[in-house]
Amino acid sequence: MLGDSLLLHLAGEYGTPLFVYDGDLMVERYRDLFGFIPYPKLEIRYAMKANYNPGLLKLLLEAGAGLDTVSPGEVFFALKLGFPRERIIYTANNMTDAEFEQVLSTGVTMNIGSLSRLAKIAEQHPGATLCLRFNPDVCDGDNAKTMTGGDLTKFGILLDAVDEVKALVKKGGLHVVGLHEHTGSGLQHAESVFRSMKNLMAIATQENFPELQFLDFGGGFKVPYRPDEHRIDYVAMGAEITRIFEDFCKSYGRKLAMYFEPGKYMAAESGLLLTEVNTIKHNRSRVIAGCDSGFPQLIRPVLYNAYHHIRNLSNPDGKKQIYDVCGNICETGDRFAEQRELPEIREYDILAIENAGAYCYSMGGIYNLRPMPAEVVISQGRVIMERRRQSVEEMTQQILSECMEK
Ligand code: LLP
Numbered sequence: 001m002l003g004d005s006l007l008l009h010l011a012g013e014y015g016t017p018l019f020v021y022d023g024d025l026m027v028e029r030y031r032d033l034f035g036f037i038p039y040p041k042l043e044i045r046y047a048m049k050a051n052y053n054p055g056l057l058k059l060l061l062e063a064g065a066g067l068d069t070v071s072p073g074e075v076f077f078a079l080k081l082g083f084p085r086e087r088i089i090y091t092a093n094n095m096t097d098a099e100f101e102q103v104l105s106t107g108v109t110m111n112i113g114s115l116s117r118l119a120k121i122a123e124q125h126p127g128a129t130l131c132l133r134f135n136p137d138v139c140d141g142d143n144a145k146t147m148t149g150g151d152l153t154k155f156g157i158l159l160d161a162v163d164e165v166k167a168l169v170k171k172g173g174l175h176v177v178g179l180h181e182h183t184g185s186g187l188q189h190a191e192s193v194f195r196s197m198k199n200l201m202a203i204a205t206q207e208n209f210p211e212l213q214f215l216d217f218g219g220g221f222k223v224p225y226r227p228d229e230h231r232i233d234y235v236a237m238g239a240e241i242t243r244i245f246e247d248f249c250k251s252y253g254r255k256l257a258m259y260f261e262p263g264k265y266m267a268a269e270s271g272l273l274l275t276e277v278n279t280i281k282h283n284r285s286r287v288i289a290g291c292d293s294g295f296p297q298l299i300r301p302v303l304y305n306a307y308h309h310i311r312n313l314s315n316p317d318g319k320k321q322i323y324d325v326c327g328n329i330c331e332t333g334d335r336f337a338e339q340r341e342l343p344e345i346r347e348y349d350i351l352a353i354e355n356a357g358a359y360c361y362s363m364g365g366i367y368n369l370r371p372m373p374a375e376v377v378i379s380q381g382r383v384i385m386e387r388r389r390q391s392v393e394e395m396t397q398q399i400l401s402e403c404m405e406k
Contacts, residue, residue, distance in 0.1 A: 001025065002378060004313050004352075007274060010376060011313075011350045014386070016276040017293035017373035019361050021051075023059045024379050026270040026357070030065055033260065036238030039245055041257040045089055047219050048074055050263030050358040051271065055377030055385025057081050060266075068219070068261035072102045079106060089216065089259070091133060091180065093155060104128075111180050111216070113156045115164055122172025131178030131216065134159055134203065136196035142186025142222065143304045149183045149196060156181065162203045176209045178259075182218025185264055190237040193217070194244060201248045214257035215245075221265035225307050225355050264358040271357025273298050273373070274313075277349045286324050289345040294327025295334045296367040298353060298360045302333055309354040310337055318344030325351065329368050371395045 002022050010020055033044055045066040048057065052074070057067075058081060066087030069075045078088050090103050091111040100117070103110060104125070112118050113133035121128050135156035141147035148155045157165060169176055183196045197217055204215060224231050241258075249255045279290035300306035310325055312318065320341050327334040336353055345351070364372050371390040376383050390398070 001269075002272070004311075004316070006378075007272065007352060008313055008350060010383075011274045011276070014374050014376060015389075016274050016350065017291075017297060018274045019356060019373050019375040020272050020274060021053060021056055021357055021375065021377045022270045023056055023377045023384060026056055026266055027059050027063050029266045029270070030060060030063055032234070033238075033262070033265075036234040037241050037258070037260070038238070039242045039258050041255060043087075043214070043257055043259050045087070045216070045259055045261045046266055047261045047263030048078065049362060051267040051360075051362050052077060053361065053375055053377060053385070053387065054081060055375075055387075056267070056270070057083075058385075059377075059379060066259075068263075069108070072099050075103050075106055075108055079108075089131065089178075089180075089261070091182075109178065111178070115157055115161060115168070118157075118165065118168045118174075122168045122174060126172045127174070128172070129175040129177055131180050131214075132157060132165065132176055133180040133182075134200055136181040136183050136199045138183050138192050138196045138199065140187045140189055140192035141184025141220070142188065143306070145304060146185035147183075148185075148218075149181070159199060159203055162208060166208060175211050177211055178214045178216055179204050179209065179212065180216040180218065180259075182220065182261070184220050186222040187220040188222065190232060190240070193220070193237065194240060197241065197244055197248075201244075204248070204252065206253060212252070212254075212256055214259055215248075216259035216261065217241075219261040219263050219265070221260075221262045223265055223268050223355070225268075225309065227309055266358075268355045268358035271355070271360065273353040273356040273360060275351050275353065277345050277347055277351060280345065280347055286339075287321060289323045289325050289342075289351075291325065291327055291336070291351065293336075293373065294329035294368070294370065295331070295336075296329065296365045296370065297327075297373055298336065298356055299363050300359060301336055303363075308336060308356065310340060310342060311352045311354070312343045312345055312349055313352050314349035315343050315346060318346075321345075328370070366395065369395065 045068040047068040085108045088108045111131040133156040136149045139150035181200045275291040275293040281288040295302045325337040374389040375387040377385040
């Protein structure tokens with residue numbers, strides 16, 4: 001991981017708030033997966049929604065990774081960066097006809113998650129080749145908003161609907177080359193991964209889908225966010241995944257490719273948000289450390305009640321005190337941490353918010369008209385890509401240039 005003195009140096013050089021990414025750690029996480037899951041036809045399609053920083057994506061491209069994309073914007077971005085279309089899968093949710101046509105024309109494999117879209121394809125694009133997304137009927141994830149399996153979610157086709165699917169496939173002469181499921185993000189139990197795999201495999205028979213080339217089991221591998229949180233034993237889990245899949249291939253009669261689409265697992269721990277404290281306020285019952293970033297730049301604590309570990313880089317040995325670490329946005333809920341014990345925080349101290357590599361910048365926005373932070377990617381001890389922060393003037397110019405008075 002990146003050393004504190006380097007982080008302080010970067011905060012000084014680029015200013016805060018600043019996202020810093022350890023590109024080598026991300027590539028290491030990618031490579032680790034091949035050790036954990038020793039199946040020869042394993043392919044990893046990084047879920048670029050977690051973090052689309054081009055510096056990180058280029059490192060993954062060089063390392064051989066593919067991508068999971070969820071919008072025409074992501075597909076376009078991936079192709080522009082040079083990802084071959086065969087290494088990209090497109091799993092849109094509630095896509096429009098226009099979006100469908102737009103991505104179809106790129107030749108990227110489409111993953112279809114509704115009977116209604118499948119019916120339209122059978123009608124309008126007979127003979128098309130595609131992947132089908134099923135709801136694995138397993139509910140797991142680190143919070144209710146990111147669980148994607150089970151009755152309450154909008155994702156995928158129900159497993160019970162396999163006969164209707166087969167009828168549509170037959171009607172349109174469609175070629176189903178892959179089946180997909182995604183159970184949720186931050187899966188708490190290895191058992192959920194196994195159960196989802198088995199539920200999908202139960203319908204992935206020669207009789208139902210004779211042309212399969214791959215099964216895609218989505219993402220969701222969890223990483224610890226709290227210092228005392230245990231790390232899942234991925235060696236044991238990967239061995240079981242491999243065993244289950246090899247058994248399946250025997251019964252299917254052919255060795256298929258196995259895809260996973262991790263986002264959080266590869267990106268979360270690779271990133272930090274550096275923010276400077278500019279105000280210490282002693283309210284009656286609380287000490288507030290006010291920072292120069294806010295929830296539009298790192299929304300997970302507010303949106304999911306997620307814990308992000310915070311370190312005081314400027315005063316790591318200071319006397320421990322309890323703080324509310326707050327942002328600079330005009331909302332009471334704008335807190336990175338509530339009642340958190342931290343080494344004494346002084347004005348101008350630099351805090352590092354950990355696990356900020358996944359779903360932080362990518363979920364960001366400019367609420368209160370504060371431009372998003374700059375980003376730097378470090379590899380082999382040097383900055384290999386910087387994305388500068390928009391100035392207030394540029395942001396204003398951009399907004400006004402998109403508007404036309406009528
Ligand atoms: N594949 C599909 C079809 C997905 O919908 C997702 C995540 C992934 C793969 C990657 O999941 P991961 O490995 O990153 O858990 N914003 C939330 C997470 C949302 C995940 C959405 N879909 C968070 O910050 O926790």
